[in-house]
Structure formats: structure tokens, C-alpha cells
Amino acid sequence: MSDNESGGERAVHRRFLGVTATVVALGMTVGLAGCGSSDGGDVTLKLVAADYDPEGGDSTKQYWDGVVTAFEAKNKGIKVDVSVYDWKDVDRKVAEMVEAGDAPDIAQIGAYADYAAEDKLYPVDELLSIPVQANLLAPLAEAGEVSRVSYGIPFVASTRLLFYNQTLFDQAGVEPPKTWDEIESAAKALKQRGVKYPFALPLGNEEAQAETMMWMLSNGGGYTDSVGSYTIDSVQNIEAFSWLKDTLVGEKLTGPVAPGKLDRKPAFAAFANGEVGMLNGHPSLLQQAARNGVKVGMVPLPGPNGKARSSMGVADWMMGFKQHGHGRQIGEFLDFAYSDENVLEFADEYDLLPVTVSASETMGADPAHKELWPFLEALPGSTLYPVGKTSWAKVSENIKKQIGSVVGPNGDPTGTLGAIGREAAAQENAE
Known part of the structure; x- marks a missing residue:
């Protein structure tokens, strides 16, 4: 968007984002928790994530450590153990864990469809609450579908x-x-x-x-x-x-x-x-x-x-594996991780594009992110990888x-x- 974008253009932009802020605000009152098969007792979730630090530092690990610390403070029965791998290795690492019979509970990697086809993933509507699902950018959320069922949750986006x-x-x-x-x-x-x-x-x-x-x-x-x-x-x-x-x-x-x-x-x-x-x-x-x-x-x-x-547009993907039966806990963590505060912090850290309606509208209206507006504008007409193919x-x-x-x-x-x-x-x- 440009500085002199008209009200009509902003309205079109908001329609692209999928739902209006009013719908999101109403949805937030629903407050449904993610569902799953494991209830009661302490649980430690294993999260494998990709490294986004362009200079090889540990900023991605620091980000997840901050999210986990804040989450665990509010969810006493759930711990989250995070491993961060370079993009060259992370997809292979997850594949090896799955093949060895010890899948992570949550993976943030480049593709999800092959795991969905093998019935290893929770459908998104069994993890995320309704407000969080409704707040995902529609074109990206639709790209997370296999046979019209959503399994991949967009994590962060970019255009090139x-x-x-x-x-x-x-x-x-x-x-x-x-x-x-x-x-x-x-x-x-x-x-x-x-x-x-x-x-x-x-x-x-x-x-x-x-x-x-x-x-x-x-x-x-x-x-x-x-x-x-x-x-x-x-x-x-x-x-x-x-x-x-x-x-x-x-x-x-x-x-x-x-x-x-x-x-x-x-x-x-x-x-x-x-x-x-x-x-x-x-x-x-x-x-x-x-x-x-x-x-x-x-x-x-x-x-x-x-x-x-x-x-070209790119979305990286978050997914929840069914193997350990921690669907409820995975859903609670992902609902927390997809708050505006967390989504904007990660996008801002790496100058990437947020995947939620409310965070995208915030970025698109903030002159501090003016350099990213051309990328936001390019997203609606971009072509993504064929990630829905297994x-x-x-x-x-x-x-x-x-x-x-x-x-x-x-x-x-x-x-x-x-x-x-x-x-x-x-x-x-x-x-």
C-alpha cells in the first residue's frame, strides 16, 4: 500500500485479508479451545522449528524461548521443548523423526501434505480455536488444504x-x-x-x-x-x-x-x-x-x-502430529503462538509478512513498516509452491x-x- 491509498483501496485490501476486523473482534469472544485426545497430567510438547536468522545467530531460538516462557507461565501443565534447525536440515530432521516412530508434536517446516496423506496430522479445526482460524489470511489458509481439509497452518509469508x-x-x-x-x-x-x-x-x-x-x-x-x-x-x-x-x-x-x-x-x-x-x-x-x-x-x-x-509467494507451515495424542495441548500452544503480539514480533524480527488478518492490517497501516508494503501488495497475486500436493x-x-x-x-x-x-x-x- 502507498501513503495516499484511498479508502476504497484499503477496503479491497481488507477483503483480501479474508475477514473484517469486526468479524475477528466478534470471533474473539467465542474463545473455543483446540481439541484433542489427551487430557490431564503434565505434558511436554516437542516443537521442531526452522532457523530464520540470516546471519546464523540464535535469534530464532530466542524468539521461541520467549514464546514458550510466556506460554508456560499461563499453562502450568504444559511444557514445550524447542529444537531449531537450519533450513537445509529441518525438513529432513522431521522426516527422520517420523520415520523412527518419534514424530514431534509440532513442526514448523516447509511442507505438510505428505504427512497429511499418511494420516499423521491433526486437521486444523481440531487444533485451533474458531477465532484464530478465522483470523488467518484466506489465500494462505486455503493453500494449507489437502482434499479440502486444512492440515497446514501458515506460519509466516513472504513475496520475492x-x-x-x-x-x-x-x-x-x-x-x-x-x-x-x-x-x-x-x-x-x-x-x-x-x-x-x-x-x-x-x-x-x-x-x-x-x-x-x-x-x-x-x-x-x-x-x-x-x-x-x-x-x-x-x-x-x-x-x-x-x-x-x-x-x-x-x-x-x-x-x-x-x-x-x-x-x-x-x-x-x-x-x-x-x-x-x-x-x-x-x-x-x-x-x-x-x-x-x-x-x-x-x-x-x-x-x-x-x-x-x-x-512468487512463500508460506512456511506449522502442523500438529497425532502420534502422541497431545491435540488439546498443541491447540492451546498454537492459539497462544498466533496472538498478534507473537505474530508481529516474529514478522518484525525478520522483515517478513504476518499470516493473520489483524497483524497484516496493523503492519499495512504502520509507517514504520513502509518498506514491507510492496511485499504485502504483491502477496494477493503471487504464486505459491504446490504445497497441497503430497x-x-x-x-x-x-x-x-x-x-x-x-x-x-x-x-x-x-x-x-x-x-x-x-x-x-x-x-x-x-x-
């Missing part, structure tokens, strides 16, 4: 934009790119001035599935078609990666680390250190760059000839492992995307 270093752009005499050709020409100008990473392209396995999707969408492609079938080896996707291989990588415009070896975290750190001209970023990078005095510009990642049809977790892992080789010296966009696509189709057929 093309970030550029304004100072380096000014020094090179280039403007924010509006086409792929302008990305190429800007990167060449930056390289000529000795910029270490003219365009940082992190296709290492930390979050390669995100960078992949952004480039697919920029050329009108994506992971799936309009009916939800995988289209990983579509003509548009092959074209996008052929351009990356031949142009950005082939002309040595991506820096000293091969894209297949470059993870997101070091790419973001390099941007925050003033070593990167351009890269695809999410909101938390703003804070990281600001601490080092890097002046940031942002535009949507363009397509070959202009504005892309869609940008095969997505395995397909995503396969993309992380293979996609970096596509843009390497011996890369084969047609062959590799074809292989990934066939494996995805086989996973889908096995659902």
Missing part, C-alpha cells in the same frame, strides 16, 4: 522481488532492469566496474527450489499448470534455464562461486556486504543490508520482454539436488528438467 544495490547501480550508470536483456546489460556494466557478484544466483541446495520457481514464473512457466499437474520441463521453463546458463552464467556474470554451490544465506550476506549488484530477495534481506549501510532498490523480477505474469516435499528435495547442475558448463536444461519432471510425475502417480 529483485533487489539491487542502488549505490553500485548509480556508479555503473544503469537503471533498474525491466527485461532480461536489461538484466544482462546491467550485470555487464557492474562486472566492468569490478563488482564481485554482478548477479548472485543461489542454486545451492539451501533454497534452490525458490530461485528456480522465480525464474520459471518470470518466463510464464512454473512448477504446475492450471489444473495442478507438474510442468517442470515445459518449454517456458527450459527457455528460462537455457538463458541463465548461456547468458548470466556463460558470460561469467554470476560471481566467483558457481550457482550450484552458492546457497541463499551466503548470497544474502554478500549482498549485505556490498558485493552483489542484483539478486532475488525476500523482505528479511532489507534489515540485513540496512545494518551495513547498503542502499537497496527493489523491482519485480522481469520477464524476457517486460513484466512477468506472476511473482509429492511436493520429495520433488522439492530433488530440485535442490539437481537444478544447480543445469546452469553449469556441462549443463543440459532440456535433459535435466526432463528428468526432474519425469520423477515428479512418478511421485504424483504414486500418491
